[in-house]
Amino acid sequence: MYKTTSNAHTLTGDGMAIAYRRGVPLEDMEFFQFHPTGLAGLGILLSEAARGEGAILRNSDGERFMERYAPTLKDLAPRDVVARAMANEVREGRGSGPNKDYVLLDLTHLEPAHIDAKLPDITEFARTYLGIEPYTEPVPVFPTAHYAMGGIPTTVETEVLADNERVLPGMYAAGEVACVSVHGANRLGTNSLLDINVFGRRAGIAAAAFAAKAPWVELPESPEAETVAMLEGMRDRQDGERVADIRRALQETMDANAQVFRSEATLKQALADIAGLRERYGRASVQDKGKRFNTDLLEGIELGFLLDLAEAIVTGALERKESRGGHFREDYQNRDDVNYMRHTMAYRTESSEGSAGVRLDFKPVVITRYQPMERKF
Amino acid sequence: MTLTTEAPAQETPDAGGIPSFQVTLRLRRFNPESDTEARWEDHTLTMHGTDRVLDALHKIKWEYDGSLTFRRSCAHGICGSDAMRINGRNRLACKTLLKDLPLDKPISVEPIKGLAVLKDLVVDMEPFYEAYKSIMPFLVTSGNDPSRERRQSPEERERFDDTTKCILCAACTTSCPVYWSDGQYFGPQAIVGAHRFIFDSRDEGSEERLEILNDREGVWRCRTTFNCTDACPRGIEVTKAIQEVKQALLFRRV
Ligand SMILES: Cc1cc2nc3c(=O)[nH]c(=O)nc-3n(C[C@H](O)[C@H](O)[C@H](O)COP(=O)(O)OP(=O)(O)OC[C@H]3O[C@@H](n4cnc5c(N)ncnc54)[C@H](O)[C@@H]3O)c2cc1C
Ligand code: SF4
Ligand code: FES
Numbered sequence: 348m349y350k351t352t353s354n355a356h357t358l359t360g361d362g363m364a365i366a367y368r369r370g371v372p373l374e375d376m377e378f379f380q381f382h383p384t385g386l387a388g389l390g391i392l393l394s395e396a397a398r399g400e401g402a403i404l405r406n407s408d409g410e411r412f413m414e415r416y417a418p419t420l421k422d423l424a425p426r427d428v429v430a431r432a433m434a435n436e437v438r439e440g441r442g443s444g445p446n447k448d449y450v451l452l453d454l455t456h457l458e459p460a461h462i463d464a465k466l467p468d469i470t471e472f473a474r475t476y477l478g479i480e481p482y483t484e485p486v487p488v489f490p491t492a493h494y495a496m497g498g499i500p501t502t503v504e505t506e507v508l509a510d511n512e513r514v515l516p517g518m519y520a521a522g523e524v525a526c527v528s529v530h531g532a533n534r535l536g537t538n539s540l541l542d543i544n545v546f547g548r549r550a551g552i553a554a555a556a557f558a559a560k561a562p563w564v565e566l567p568e569s570p571e572a573e574t575v576a577m578l579e580g581m582r583d584r585q586d587g588e589r590v591a592d593i594r595r596a597l598q599e600t601m602d603a604n605a606q607v608f609r610s611e612a613t614l615k616q617a618l619a620d621i622a623g624l625r626e627r628y629g630r631a632s633v634q635d636k637g638k639r640f641n642t643d644l645l646e647g648i649e650l651g652f653l654l655d656l657a658e659a660i661v662t663g664a665l666e667r668k669e670s671r672g673g674h675f676r677e678d679y680q681n682r683d684d685v686n687y688m689r690h691t692m693a694y695r696t697e698s699s700e701g702s703a704g705v706r707l708d709f710k711p712v713v714i715t716r717y718q719p720m721e722r723k724f
Numbered sequence: 725m726t727l728t729t730e731a732p733a734q735e736t737p738d739a740g741g742i743p744s745f746q747v748t749l750r751l752r753r754f755n756p757e758s759d760t761e762a763r764w765e766d767h768t769l770t771m772h773g774t775d776r777v778l779d780a781l782h783k784i785k786w787e788y789d790g791s792l793t794f795r796r797s798c799a800h801g802i803c804g805s806d807a808m809r810i811n812g813r814n815r816l817a818c819k820t821l822l823k824d825l826p827l828d829k830p831i832s833v834e835p836i837k838g839l840a841v842l843k844d845l846v847v848d849m850e851p852f853y854e855a856y857k858s859i860m861p862f863l864v865t866s867g868n869d870p871s872r873e874r875r876q877s878p879e880e881r882e883r884f885d886d887t888t889k890c891i892l893c894a895a896c897t898t899s900c901p902v903y904w905s906d907g908q909y910f911g912p913q914a915i916v917g918a919h920r921f922i923f924d925s926r927d928e929g930s931e932e933r934l935e936i937l938n939d940r941e942g943v944w945r946c947r948t949t950f951n952c953t954d955a956c957p958r959g960i961e962v963t964k965a966i967q968e969v970k971q972a973l974l975f976r977r978v
Contacts, residue, residue, distance in 0.1 A: 355797040391800045472800060475819060476774060591786035634790035637757045640843040643790035 348653045348660075349492035349606065350598035353385055353392035362524035364652030366499050367659070371507060371515070372692040372708070374526040376497035376656070377663035378673045380534055381607050383429040385491025387449035389476055393469045393488060395536050398422045400465050402454045404433065405485065406441040412450075417724035424724045427533055427607070427673050430490035434607045437489070444487055451485035490607055496534055496673060497660075498526035500692065500710075505550035511692065511710045517561060519554045521546035528690065532672025581647045587632030590647045593624050597650070597657060600624075605661050610677040614665040621658050625703065628654060655703065659693040662705040667691065684719060688712050744772045747827050749780055751792070752834035753844050762841065766830060771822050777810055777833065778817040781845075794845040801957060804891030807898070808845050809834040814895040814955040836898035838907065852894050855910045859918040859936055864929025880925040887920040887965050889958040896952035896962050908941045912952035912962045915943055919965040922972060934973050943970050 348360070367373050383404075384393040398404070404422050406412045416432040417424035424432075433450050442448050454462055454469075459482045462470055473479045473486045499520040500508040505527070507518040521527075522542050529541060597620075604617035628650060635643035669683035670676050690710040697703055747769055754762040767784050778796055785792045794817070796806040801819040810820055810833055817833075825831050839847040865874075890913065897903050897911030918937055922930045937943045943966060952962040 355803060356799060357797040389800075475821070476776075476800070478774060589786070589790070591790075635793075637755065637791070637843075639756055640793055640846055642793050643785070 348597065348601055348657050350595075350602040351385055351388075351390040351489065352492040353382055353390055354492065359649035360495075360652050360656045361649065362520070363495075363498055364655050366507070366520070367655060367693075367695050370694070371499055371509060371518075372694045373656075373659050374497055374500040374692055374710070375528065375532070375663070375690050376495070376659045376693055377661075377667055377691060378496035378530075378532045378671075379492060379660060380426060380494040380496060380673045381430040381490040382493035383426055383433055383490055384452055384488040385493075386472060386476055387444070387487035387489045390491040391472050391476060392491060392493070393452065393472060393486065394466070395426075397452060397454065397466055397469050400461070401457055402452050403456075404429070404488075405451045405453050406436045407443045407447065407450075408441060410441075412436050412441070420724040425533065425722075426493075426536070427675065428724060431607050431675060433488070433490055438608075449487040449489045452488045453485040454481045455483055455485060492606070494534055494539075495523055496526070496530045496532060497663075497691075498524050500690075501525050501527050501546075503527060505546050505553060511708070517554075517557050519550040519557075521550035532674060577648065578644065581631075582633060582636060582641070582644050584630075584632040587630045588627055590631050590633060590643070590650050593627050593631055594646070594650050594653070597621070597624050597653060601657055601660075605657075605664060608675060608677055609664055611665065611668075614661050617661045618658070618665065621654060621661065625654050625658075655695065658703070659695075659705055662707060663691040663693055666707055682721075688719070744770050745823070745827060747771050747780065747822055748830040749777075749784070750830040750832045751784075751844070752832070753792070754841050755791070756843060773823070775822050776818055777808075777815075777820045777822060777825075777831070778806060780822060781817060781833070793843045802891065804893035807836050807893040807895040807957075809836055814899045816893060816895070816957045819957055836894060838898045838900075838904045839894070847898075849894065851907065852897055852911070852913065853892075855897075855914040856892065856917050858910070859914050859921075859933055860929055861917045861921065863921065863924070863927055864932070865926070866928055874926045876925055883925070884920050884923040886960050887916050887923075889960055890916050890920070891958060892917075893957060895955040895957055896960075899951040899955040901949060901951065902945050902947060906941070906945065909945045910937065910939075910942055912946070912966060915946075915966045915969055916960060916962055919969055922969065930972075934969070934976075937969060938973055943973065946970075 363373055382392060384397065385391060386393060402422070403411050404413055411421070413421040413424065413429065413432060417428055422429065436442060436450055437448055440447060443451050462481060470481045473481045477487065479486050501520050502508065502514065505519045505521050505525070506514040507520050509515045523539065525542070525546065527546055530538060600617050600620040604613035631647065633643040633647045635641050664674060667674055667687055668676060668679045669687040670680050671682050671687065689712055692708040692710055694706045694708065695703060696706045749767050749769065751765050751767065752762055753765050767788065769780055769783055771780055778799060781792065781794055794806065794808070796818060797803040799818045801816055806817040807814055808817055810817065811825060811831055814836055822831070833845065835841050835845045835847050839849065839852060842848055892913065894913060896916070897913045900912055903909050903911045915937060918933045921927045922933055946966050948963060950963050956962050
C-alpha cells in the first residue's frame with residue numbers, strides 16, 4: 348500500500364480485508380508504524396540493532412540531528428520520533444544524496460569486527476543493494492512502512508469482535524492481522540513475538556476447542572458463488588487499465604499524503620485519490636486469462652483489498668484530530684486525551700449502487716495499571 | 725518475440741551513482757494451458773543503477789506482459805521464493821544485480837532444474853519440501869516440558885550456526901547433478917536442514933535423523949561436486965555440512 352516499505356510484495360492485507368468485507372470492523376487502522384531505517388529508495392529494513400550498537404543518524408551537514416529532537420535518548424528515541432525527525436531533515440533541505448531525499452546512518456566509527464559480529468545482515472544489505480561499504484561509508488536511509496498496529500478487533504482470548512462488545516462465535520484472529528491492542532498506537536520493536544507466541548497459541552487452542560464442540564451448520568446455496576464471480580469478473584474483463592499502474596498510484600498517494608506527516612489537506616487528497624483509483628479499479632483488467640497459477644489475477648484481487656484498507660486508514664486518520672503514537676497530524680500536533688482517547692472502529696459500507704465507503708464508530712480505551720503520561724525524550 | 729521499449733525517467737534514487745543501461749532478458753517460458761513445450765522469449769529493457777533481475781522481471785510483468793509468472797515475496801534474500809537459473813547458475817533474482825552480469829549478451833532466466841515446471845519460472849516445490857519434512861525439521865525432546873528455557877552456551881550455538889541460515893530456496897538441491905539424475909535423493913537442502921538439528925545440543929532426535937539419512941537415497945549419494953555450496957545465496961558451506969553428517973554417521977558421534 349505504501350511505496351517505501353519493509354514488507355514483502357505478498358503482504359497485501361488479505362486477512363483484514365476479507366473480514367472487513369464480511370462486515371467485521373477494523374480497529375485503529377490509522378496507527379501505522381514507519382521504521383526509521385529503511386534502505387533509501389528500496390525500503391529494505393536495517394534493524395534497530397544498528398543504532399543499538401552505536402550507529403548515528405546524520406544529515407547532509409554531518410550533524411547528529413537527533414540531539415535536537417530528542418536530547419536524552421537521541422538516536423534511540425522511539426520509532427515514530429526518529430522517523431519524523433528524519434523526514435523533517437529532508438523536508439527542510441538537509442537531506443543527503445543527489446536528490447537530498449535521505450539521511451545517513453553512520454557506522455564508520457564502529458570496529459569492522461564488531462559490525463561483522465553484531466550486524467551481519469545490515470552490512471550485507473548495504474553492500475548488495477546499494478554498493479555501499481558500511482565500514483567506511485555511511486548508509487543512505489529513510490523511514491519505511493513497517494507494521495500495522497490496527498486490524499481485526501479481538502478480545503484478549505483472540506475472539507473476533509463484530510462490534511464494540513459482541514463476539515463472533517468460532518472466529519479467531521492473531522498476529523499482525525489482529526488488533527488486540529497490546530501495541531496501542533505505537534508498537535515496540537520485537538513485540539510481534541507477543542502477537543505470535545501468546546495470542547497465536549491462544550487462538551490455536553481456542554479454535555481447536557471450538558471446532559471439537561461446534562455443530563455442523565447448513566451451508567447456503569452455492570457459498571462459493573460470490574468469490575467465483577469476483578475472480579471471473581476480473582479475469583474476463585477485456586481491455587481495462589493495468590492493475591500495476593493503479594497500484595503504483597495508490598502507493599504514491601499513500602507515501603505523499605498519509606505517511607509520517609499527515610494533515611487535513613493531505614488526508615483529503617489521499618481520500619480523493621483513493622476514490623478515483625477505486626473507480627479505475629472497477630474497469631481494470633488482467634492480461635493473463637489462464638486458470639493456472641495466475642499471479643496477474645492474484646495481484647488484481649489483492650489491489651482491491653489494498654484499496655479498501657487504504658481507505659479505512661485514511662478515513663480514521665482524518666477523523667483523529669490529534670497526534671498519538673504512529674499517527675502524527677501537523678495541524679493537531681498534541682495528544683488530546685479529552686476527545687480522542689478512544690479506539691476507531693471502521694465499518695465498510697456499500698451504497699445501493701454498490702460503491703464502497705467507510706463508517707466510523709468508536710470504542711472507549713480501557714486503562715488498567717498504567718496511567719497515560721506525556722512522552723519526554 | 726522481441727520487445728524494445730524506452731523506460732520512463734528514473735524513479736528510484738541512483739544511490740550507487742550508476743547510470744541507466746540497456747539489457748536483454750532471455751526468458752524460458754511455458755504456459756501449460758497453451759504451450760506444448762517451453763520456448764524462449766527476449767525482452768530488451770532500460771534499467772537503472774542498482775536494479776536487480778527481479779526488478780527487470782517486474783518491469784516486464786507490470787508494464788508489458790502480465791502473464792509472465794514467477795514467485796517472489798520479500799525482494800531482499802530472506803524468504804527464498806525466487807531461486808532461478810540466471811545465466812545457467814542458480815541464484816535469487818532479488819539478490820542478483822543486473823550490473824554485475826555481462827550485459828553485452830542476453831541474460832538467460834530459466835526455472836530451477838530437477839523439479840516439474842508448473843508455469844514459466846514456477847516449479848512444483850512439493851518433492852523438495854517432502855524431503856525436508858522427512859528429516860524431522862523440528863526440535864525433538866523427551867520428558868516433561870521444562871519450566872524455563874533450554875539453555876545453550878554460545879559455543880554450542882556456534883556449532884550449527886551456519887545451517888540455521890537456510891531459507892529453503894532450493895538453489896542447492898536443484899544445482900546438484902545427483903538430484904537431477906535421481907529425484908529420490910534427499911538433496912543437499914534436506915541434509916542442511918538435518919544438520920541444523922543434529923548438532924543442536926538441545927535436540928534428542930539425532931539418532932533417528934542420522935538413520936533416515938543413512939538411507940540408500942541419503943547422504944551417501946553425495947559426490948562432493950560443490951555445486952550446492954557455490955549456489956547457496958546465504959553463503960552456507962553446504963558441502964561441509966554434508967561431510968559433517970557423513971562423519972557423524974561413520975563415528976556415530978555428534
Ligand atoms: C523486514 C521485517 C522485519 C521485522 N522484524 C521484526 C523483528 O525483529 N521482531 C518482531 O517482533 N517483529 C518484526 N517484524 C514484524 C513481524 O515480522 C510481523 O508482524 C509478523 O511476522 C506477522 O506475523 P503473522 O503471522 O501475523 O503474519 P504473516 O507472517 O504475514 O503471515 C501471514 C500468512 O498468511 C498467508 N496469506 C496471506 N494472504 C493469504 C490468503 N489470501 N489466503 C491464504 N493465506 C494467505 C501468507 O502467505 C502468510 O503465510 C518485522 C517485519 C518485517 C517486514
Ligand atoms: S542451503 Fe542455501 S541454497 Fe540450499 S536451500 Fe538453504 S539457503 Fe537455499
Ligand atoms: S524474493 Fe524473497 S528471497 Fe528473493
